[in-house]
Amino acid sequence: MAEAKTKSFTVTIDWVPSPEYYGFFYAKENGLYRNAGLEVDIKYGSGAPVVANQLAAGSIYAGTTTSDNVLRQIARGATFSQMIPILRFNPVVLAYLPNPDFNLEASNLAATLTNKVIGTNKQSSVYAQLMHLVDKGVIKKDSFKEYPIGYGGPLQLKQHLADVILAYTTNVVVDLEIEGLKPREVFSTNGLRPTA
Secondary structure, eight states: OOOOOOEEEEEEESSSOOGGGHHHHHHHHTTHHHHTTEEEEEEEOSOHHHHHHHHHHTSSSEEOOOHHHHHHHHHTTOOOSOOOOSOSSOOEEEEEOOBTTBOOOGGGHHHHTTTOEEEEOTTSHHHHHHHHHHHTTSSOGGGSEEEEOTTOOHHHHHTTSOSEEEEEIIIIIHHHHHTTOOOEEEEESSSEEEOO
16 A cells, blocks of 8 residues: 655744644644644744735745735735634733733723823734724723834833733733733723623
């Protein structure tokens, strides 16, 4: 009986390893790809827009990116053979550290964010979601201040440079948890709602 041929390919994750990509590494480490006749190499990308561009150009076989970047490429005329959602929820959160003087309320964001400093990254797709809340009048733009956090956030929270950070629960908030800081979060899933 002839041995089945192994198919080899590379998956480019759009950023450094973080919890949202756990499944890729788990499958590789536990031989699940190999058992399915696949030899998968995992490479690290330099951002969701870059990986979306590479996928659209056909310079990479498979990769992770965000739906907004896929839609931008489709609007420019790109086609994709297949798209599969990794996360079926929006992992964007407003995260903050426990503070007896501050409890972020999803039902009244405008009031609880007044005079607060929000750590933001204007280059990230999560920032567009914050601006959507501003456009809808959920939050007033002139009621809060912004502090640039780049693709970070935990350090700025620890140093009290920001009261709240706009981030992904799947990586930035996990970093806070790993440090034992017990962050609190308000999720953006069909509207902002507090964690249980």
